[in-house]
Amino acid sequence: MANSGLQLLGFALALLGWIATLVATIMPQWQMSSYAGDSIITAQAIYRGLWMECVWQSTWQIQCKVYDSVLALSCE
Template identity: 50%
Template structure:
């Protein structure tokens, strides 16, 4: 009974992480630039994501624009797109594999094979976690290095 509860807990956490990856893939807040000029009226925030960038004015008005060409994008955005989509698809595979092998389903007869299938699903979830860390760390490195680089203008610092 305890192992079944742990399986359900792991499955729930896997689903939560998978939904988080899908949300992170679609949201335009991977890099946020907030700069306020001398005049507070021109205050604006720029959100740059994998699929679009948005400008939010101080009045609350937001304008978003989808990127025109994939070839014009920096390599970190292209890699981030590819890896997050791959992770979302792999997460779906991990979900299916884990559900098939779970003790609360009757897809496969109980035994060693069923537990091996659950372990394989968990391994796929771990692989997804490692793969989604690659674009995350890449973007974080760019933001931190640009912030402390004196040659980058203050309007471009994120």
């Protein structure tokens, strides 16, 4: 009985690990940087991921661009 409980716990942890891996791969927050000009009105946050690059502005606008090719990734 204890053996099946451990197997069930192992399966649940493995499933949770797979879900966390998928979420981390899809999200664009792999590299984050920010820029603030002379005032907070011009503040920007830049998020780069494996699939897209997003720019968040202090006016609550988000613009995302999906990469055309894996070869188009920057080496910064």
